[in-house]
Amino acid sequence: xxxxxEMKPESFGLGVLRAPVRELVAVVDEDAWSARRVETxxxxxxxxxxxxxxxxxxxRMLPKLAADVLVAQRDMRELDVLELLAHARAAGARRRxxxxxxxxxxSVVSAPEVALAxxxxxxxxxxxxxxxxxxxxxxxxxxxxxxxxxTVLQ
Numbered sequence: 151x152x153x154x155x156e157m158k159p160e161s162f163g164l165g166v167l168r169a170p171v172r173e174l175v176a177v178v179d180e181d182a183w184s185a186r187r188v189e190t191x192x193x194x195x196x197x198x199x200x201x202x203x204x205x206x207x208x209x210r211m212l213p214k215l216a217a218d219v220l221v222a223q224r225d226m227r228e229l230d231v232l233e234l235l236a237h238a239r240a241a242g243a244r245r246r247x248x249x250x251x252x253x254x255x256x257s258v259v260s261a262p263e264v265a266l267a268x269x270x271x272x273x274x275x276x277x278x279x280x281x282x283x284x285x286x287x288x289x290x291x292x293x294x295x296x297x298x299x300x301t302v303l304q
């Protein structure tokens with residue numbers, strides 16, 4: 151049990167003091183090695199991570215989660231990332247998380263994907279690009295819940 155986040159501060163005589171809540175990053179990647187790589191990099195940055203091996207697994211949970219950022223493989227077999235987000239919204243997701251798109255070749259990402267993603271980076275994720283992409287996604291999510299201009303990291 152995490153005392154700081156699960157107990158009422160009044161029980162400690164602290165009034166409204168609360169410990170910071172760590173960011174939640176959802177990772178969807180069909181390749182186990184690539185997913186572990188992203189998970190490791192995100193954990194190093196201090197965020198909580200939920201990893202899904204398929205977009206259908208993610209779809210079952212995304213509407214219930216308050217994920218801050220979604221890191222998703224671009225070319226998944228069952229659903230592409232556009233379909234995943236559309237289905238999550240239709241299933242009751244209250245808000246769209248920041249989106250980092252992982253692409254084997256960022257130059258072939260479609261215009262609708264570019265419009266939707268907050269940042270696009272190479273897959274497998276690398277040490278310097280993924281943290282930068284996460285910062286961009288977080289910042290854009292705070293600035294504009296709908297999102298607009300995007301960044302491609304290569």
